[in-house]
Amino acid sequence: MxxxxxxxxxxxxxxxxxxxxxxxxxxxxxxxxxxxxxxxxxxxxxxxxxxxxxxxxxxxxxxxxxxxxxxxxxxxxxxxxxxxxxxxxxxxxxxxxxxxxxxxxxxxxxxxxxxxxxxxxxxxxxxxxxxxxxxxxxxxxxxxxxxxxxxxxSNWQPAFGMGKALAAQGVKKAAWVSWDYAAGKEAGEGFRDGLKAGGAELTRELWLPFPETNFQPILAQIPGLGVEAVGSFFAGGGAVQFVRDYAAAGFRDRIPLTGSGFLTEGTLQAQGAAADGVRTALHYGDGLxxxxxxxxxxxxxxxxxxxxxxxxxxxxxxxxxxxxxxxxxxxxxxxxxxxxxxxxxxxxxxxxxxxxxxxxxNPVQNIYLREAKGGENRVIGVAAEALADPGTGCRMSS
Structure with a gap:
């Protein structure tokens, strides 16, 4: 020291x-x-x-x-x-x-x-x-x-769990949508790695300047992406607006919206019915x-x-x-x-x-699969069991 x-x-x-x-x-x-x-x-x-x-x-x-x-x-x-x-x-x-x-x-x-x-x-x-x-x-x-x-x-962990869970459900191609900043990029890497671990592929990444909340140019591209699901990282007011806009665009039932757990963590009341059915992954959830x-x-x-x-x-x-x-x-x-x-x-x-x-x-922990329903993020399974962050570049010395 x-x-x-x-x-x-x-x-x-x-x-x-x-x-x-x-x-x-x-x-x-x-x-x-x-x-x-x-x-x-x-x-x-x-x-x-x-x-x-x-x-x-x-x-x-x-x-x-x-x-x-x-x-x-x-x-x-x-x-x-x-x-x-x-x-x-x-x-x-x-x-x-x-x-x-x-x-x-x-x-x-x-x-x-x-x-x-x-x-x-x-x-x-x-x-x-x-x-x-x-x-x-x-x-x-x-x-x-x-x-x-x-x-x-780590930002990588919940998104990895979400990507892995989608692949396990049979999704082969997915897109990633987030703000163009460090947290969004780190989560995007986790989502890509999780998909890959299950034999699926991240085919498109769409970025929005932080903290912009005009999602219409992004949403306009969704139908033409040829994907079966969309993963995302937003939080707070941005998450509220994105979930609402995604549902209003009519994509929710055709191209499921998913994401790192902060998409619906602490935001469900404001998102209302628009969040129902949205699946996310996080290390905690309601009803655990x-x-x-x-x-x-x-x-x-x-x-x-x-x-x-x-x-x-x-x-x-x-x-x-x-x-x-x-x-x-x-x-x-x-x-x-x-x-x-x-x-x-x-x-x-x-x-x-x-x-x-x-x-x-960094915690080696279960990443839970949650589904938003009735104002709760209900745990419905384990997306990734005992998941460790890769720890890339760590050279621990005393």
Whole structure:
């Protein structure tokens, strides 16, 4: 791990001063023996993704409460920071947590662009990082590191499951539609690979500038593509509009619309009847019937007054993973090798079903096939069992 020093991180550090300079800026403070371990939750608590950040944090704190407020016998103090899903403020926010608030581990975030500042900090300083949502593949591929872990997904995973499921259903040719940005391209690669694994083919890719929602030029091309299904990656308001427009164009019954689970995750109420029958793949879904999930959903509703979702599950499992690491080191978060080893070897008893971690520290998990019906993403099968991200380019070193 890089040598510890005592200076502040700056935007210029991240922009180009290199590993040594940034490492110098991310000094971890000396913590008094017996003091609480400070955990920084860097998440969106305002703006478009506020509900996601709140569910992650609430579920994280729920597991901490279940553990009596202690991990590894050591009291835990949570420091929340609203990252506003704003990449331009990410370095400043990381600096605030590490230098001013003097946290010893980081949990974040939702937005992949913001997550890259956290990944930099973890790599160049050696501060433990758990990613409870952001799916950018680089974090557990070429930018992997001993103290970087993910409890969510890579963008590749759900889309791979969807492609594989379509091939298993007899689809031979499919198209991919998404915004022309990193998440859409990474998911598109997964969809293509899933189709190929089942003997099918991705024959066309249609891209729309992000975050445009005029889908008519794209939809006009669908009838002439000669495909049996369309896969897609959209989220939020874009997903609402695309599903509505696709149904209005009359394609839903002729050329089934499918996608990575975020196409209908958290958007079904706004999509209404237009989403009925849309199949997606994700590592969680409504009606997932296992004892852990049933107890988790009851406890979350009692605490938060609302139903749990995939984001709550990911936050809960981030807390479980960190607790496993600190239990193994008896609360000594500076015991980096032991902490990393324990977390890397963990088996998480998750509401999504048990999962382990790949060599690049990404979940090896079931990707479920879901069908939207009556305002729920009902699990109807397993699209890909115990699926690991390829971890391409990961060269883990201690």
């Amino acid at each position: 890089p040598e510890r020093q005592e200076r502040g991180i700056t935007r210029r550090s991240f922009a180009g001063l290199g590993v040594a300079a940034v490492a110098a800026g991310l000094a971890r403070p000396a913590i008094a023996q017996g003091a609480a371990v400070k955990i920084g939750l860097m998440l969106p608590f305002s703006g478009t993704f506020a509900a996601l950040g709140e569910n992650i944090a609430t579920a994280f704190e729920m597991h901490l409460a279940e553990k009596g407020g202690r991990f590894g016998g050591r009291a835990v103090q949570i420091v929340r920071l609203d990252d506003e899903s704003e990449p331009s403020k990410a370095v400043q926010n990381v600096n605030r947590l590490l230098s001013r608030d003097r946290v010893e581990a980081l949990v974040g975030t939702v937005h992949s662009g913001v997550a890259m500042a956290l990944v930099q900090a973890a790599r160049e300083r050696g501060v433990p990082l758990i990613i409870p949502n952001a799916g950018n593949v680089a974090a557990t591929r070429e930018l992997c590191a001993p103290l970087i872990f993910r409890t969510s997904f 019937d296992n004892p852990r999930n049933r107890s988790f959903r009851t406890a979350f509703r009692d605490k938060a007054g609302r139903d749990a979702d995939v984001y709550a599950v990911q936050g809960y499992d981030a807390a479980q993973l960190l607790a496993i690491g600190l239990d193994a080191t008896k609360g000594d978060i500076a015991a980096e090798r032991e902490l990393s080893r324990a977390m890397a070897g963990a088996r998480i008893d998750s509401p999504r079903g048990p999962f382990t971690l790949s060599p690049s520290h």
